[in-house]
Amino acid sequence: MNNAQLNELKQRYVASGAASPATQFADRAENAELWDADGKRFIDFAGGIGVLNIGHRHPKVVEAVKAQLDKVMHTCQTVMPYEGYVRVAERLSQLTPVRGHAKVMLANSGAEALENAVKVARAATGRNNVICFDGGYHGRTFMTMAMNGKVAPYATDFGSMPGNVFRAPYPVPYHGVSEDEALRGLKMALKTDANPRDTAAIVLEPVLGEGGFYAAPTSFLEKVREICDEHGMLMIADEVQSGFGRTGKLFAIEHSGVEPDIITMAKSMADGMPISAVVGTDKHMDASGGNSLGGTYTGSPVSCAAVLAVLDVFEEEDILGKSRALGDKLAKRFSQWQQDFACVDHPRNLGAMAAFELVTDKNAHTPDADLAGALCKRAREKGLILLSCGLYGNTIRFLMPVTIGDDVLEEGLAIIEECLTELSG
Numbered sequence: 001m002n003n004a005q006l007n008e009l010k011q012r013y014v015a016s017g018a019a020s021p022a023t024q025f026a027d028r029a030e031n032a033e034l035w036d037a038d039g040k041r042f043i044d045f046a047g048g049i050g051v052l053n054i055g056h057r058h059p060k061v062v063e064a065v066k067a068q069l070d071k072v073m074h075t076c077q078t079v080m081p082y083e084g085y086v087r088v089a090e091r092l093s094q095l096t097p098v099r100g101h102a103k104v105m106l107a108n109s110g111a112e113a114l115e116n117a118v119k120v121a122r123a124a125t126g127r128n129n130v131i132c133f134d135g136g137y138h139g140r141t142f143m144t145m146a147m148n149g150k151v152a153p154y155a156t157d158f159g160s161m162p163g164n165v166f167r168a169p170y171p172v173p174y175h176g177v178s179e180d181e182a183l184r185g186l187k188m189a190l191k192t193d194a195n196p197r198d199t200a201a202i203v204l205e206p207v208l209g210e211g212g213f214y215a216a217p218t219s220f221l222e223k224v225r226e227i228c229d230e231h232g233m234l235m236i237a238d239e240v241q242s243g244f245g246r247t248g249k250l251f252a253i254e255h256s257g258v259e260p261d262i263i264t265m266a267k268s269m270a271d272g273m274p275i276s277a278v279v280g281t282d283k284h285m286d287a288s289g290g291n292s293l294g295g296t297y298t299g300s301p302v303s304c305a306a307v308l309a310v311l312d313v314f315e316e317e318d319i320l321g322k323s324r325a326l327g328d329k330l331a332k333r334f335s336q337w338q339q340d341f342a343c344v345d346h347p348r349n350l351g352a353m354a355a356f357e358l359v360t361d362k363n364a365h366t367p368d369a370d371l372a373g374a375l376c377k378r379a380r381e382k383g384l385i386l387l388s389c390g391l392y393g394n395t396i397r398f399l400m401p402v403t404i405g406d407d408v409l410e411e412g413l414a415i416i417e418e419c420l421t422e423l424s425g
């Protein structure tokens with residue numbers, strides 16, 4: 001079927017809340033390239049929104065998934081467990097920088113990992129409240145919608161949200177929130193809204209994903225750790241977007257040396273197979289028993305096979321080194337664009353988690369969300385998939401596979417240059 005026929009089906013049968021605004025249907029993909037149902041080629045700078053750090057259909061992952069399909073596709077791990085689940089748990093326990101010995105529970109999506117992380121924190125502390133951040137994004141289930149900052153307006157149609165969720169400012173100096181101010185806001189939220197004695201956890205992204213690719217300074221993360229320790233609260237790092245190599249380390253929090261109690265992860269851990277994980281200190285992870293942290297499909301054998309293959313690829317192909325090298329290349333190019341274009345400002349990156357902003361005034365840092373929308377639209381017409389994000393919708397974020405070839409990368413960056421010249425001229 002071609003794009004036109006598929007769009008007709010989409011309009012007739014797919015719920016509008018679930019229907020993509022894009023009109024091209026993916027037909028096949030390889031590494032950093034996609035072809036649509038009409039045969040048009042696209043360069044993929046979105047990487048499935050941070051899922052494809054090792055590229056579409058990495059051959060090692062495809063091979064591992066096929067081999068698993070020939071053995072066991074599903075048993076429900078509570079009915080009969082299988083090797084993949086415990087081996088993934090072992091590897092993640094060894095690799096995830098939480099305090100002490102780590103234990104693992106697997107789920108299916110990022111939101112589900114966050115739901116379970118909050119369950120663990122409540123069970124471990126016997127307290128109800130959680131503190132989250134402006135600009136944070138954690139998912140589209142009820143609890144995670146309540147936890148999202150203002151960046152995600154998804155909750156508007158769905159009635160009341162779960163309570164016991166409080167919010168603090170995230171440090172974004174470029175938009176007027178200094179680290180000191182953020183810290184004061186966090187302390188104030190604890191003092192006036194959420195009693196620390198009733199607070200189970202502080203949940204934060206070490207680098208905001210949907211909120212705009214702003215990295216929390218190390219000193220801020222250290223202070224959050226201190227505050228958690230002072231009040232017996234758990235520190236939960238949501239690394240669904242920043243984890244699995246995007247920033248040049250397996251987890252972004254490793255750049256700071258701060259050890260949280262729990263890390264949530266999903267997206268790039270299985271190169272597109274659905275799986276997520278909550279990895280935390282054993283005494284917390286063991287606080288609830290009796291099959292309370294799971295579900296029919298959690299940690300499917302096929303997804304587990306993909307995770308193990310992804311971890312092998314990380315070692316064999318120096319994915320973390322590639323992530324840092326890609327980040328350096330992007331940073332150089334963005335600085336050039338900042339000089340060349342009046343609308344490009346605030347280039348930033350932690351490894352390959354890279355972004356810049358489009359503004360109408362560099363002195364006032366005035367966001368230009370319209371230009372960001374126009375850039376992504378024009379880029380797509382020219383065969384480049386590009387994403388914006390951020391509290392102000394004016395950040396252009398880069399999530400292409402770190403395995404992208406130099407030629408394809410250059411071709412994609414040249415399209416952005418062309419678009420910026422056209423649109424700002």
Ligand code: PMP
Nearest residue numbers: 109110111137138139209240241
């Ligand atoms: N946390 C973060 C930091 C995310 O970026 C996302 C997805 N963008 C989620 C949670 C939710 O993940 P999922 O869409 O798999 O539920």
